[in-house]
Amino acid sequence: MDKKIRIGALISGGGTNLEAIIESCKSGKIDGEVVFIGSDNPNARGLERGRDHGIPTFTADYKGIIQDIRESPEKIMPPDDFDINEVISKQSLFSRVLDTEKMKFFIVTRVIAEAELLEKMKPYPFDLLVLAGFMRTLTPYFIDRVNTDYDNPRIMNVHPSLLPAFPGTDGYGDTFRYGCKIGGCTIHFVDYGEDTGPIIGQKIFEIHKHDTLDTIKKKGLKLEWKLYPECIQAFAERRLKTVSMSHTLKNGRKVTRRVVKIT
Numbered sequence: 001m002d003k004k005i006r007i008g009a010l011i012s013g014g015g016t017n018l019e020a021i022i023e024s025c026k027s028g029k030i031d032g033e034v035v036f037i038g039s040d041n042p043n044a045r046g047l048e049r050g051r052d053h054g055i056p057t058f059t060a061d062y063k064g065i066i067q068d069i070r071e072s073p074e075k076i077m078p079p080d081d082f083d084i085n086e087v088i089s090k091q092s093l094f095s096r097v098l099d100t101e102k103m104k105f106f107i108v109t110r111v112i113a114e115a116e117l118l119e120k121m122k123p124y125p126f127d128l129l130v131l132a133g134f135m136r137t138l139t140p141y142f143i144d145r146v147n148t149d150y151d152n153p154r155i156m157n158v159h160p161s162l163l164p165a166f167p168g169t170d171g172y173g174d175t176f177r178y179g180c181k182i183g184g185c186t187i188h189f190v191d192y193g194e195d196t197g198p199i200i201g202q203k204i205f206e207i208h209k210h211d212t213l214d215t216i217k218k219k220g221l222k223l224e225w226k227l228y229p230e231c232i233q234a235f236a237e238r239r240l241k242t243v244s245m246s247h248t249l250k251n252g253r254k255v256t257r258r259v260v261k262i263t
């Protein structure tokens with residue numbers, strides 16, 4: 001590898017995946033370098049980890065932004081290049097039957113926060129953006145401004161379940177409460193839905209009768225720390241190709257999905 005990739009990271013909490021990624025860059029397991037760490041949460045422990053490594057950090061305080069707008073809706077100032085109808089038509093986070101006003105409030109507030117993130121990311125050019133425990137859904141407004149080449153998505157996420165099972169905010173909890181006998185973690189590219197993007201890698205663990213939610217989380221995280229760096233390195237080596245695959249359902253409807261081929 002002649003050139004290191006530049007990795008931007010977004011986090012919300014503890015940042016143990018971030019730590020694994022930074023350490024993998026330092027030890028040469030990833031041909032890359034973390035060039036910024038952004039967060040929606042000013043108190044995220046992961047920000048401190050980043051600062052300890054001398055990596056630039058910043059925050060877009062989602063909670064504060066949403067609260068401000070809730071209290072004074074006249075403060076709503078979406079970015080000039082934002083078209084709500086375009087974002088609504090692209091997103092697949094909400095079904096069309098949901099209360100439209102609620103959906104619009106959700107999207108506008110997130111886009112305002114995302115515009116702040118994008119602004120703060122500007123000084124740090126990057127090749128890959130990794131979501132490492134970033135607990136906010138990204139709207140098409142943000143995704144389109146990072147993924148400017150359809151064939152080369154460049155936002156990765158780690159999810160605590162074997163997708164497509166248990167998308168959402170509590171993958172290990174959902175796996176445990178369902179009574180699954182195996183659990184796992186997934187690395188995928190981000191698309192317009194919630195944890196629906198093309199899968200890059202997965203690892204699994206067994207769930208035994210004495211396991212608790214806590215032991216399951218520990219098993220899962222340990223695998224995440226291995227899997228995420230491996231997938232990032234595959235990206236750095238340009239071994240990830242995203243292609244379309246179509247098939248026809250029993251009802252005659254044709255479905256096309258983007259999938260990742262690893263070369």
Ligand code: GAR
Nearest residue numbers: 013014015016017132133158159160
């Ligand atoms: C990880 O388990 C990750 O899979 C999960 O949050 C945790 C973050 O831990 N991510 C999600 O649930 C995303 N929807 P960390 O901050 O210690 O890396």
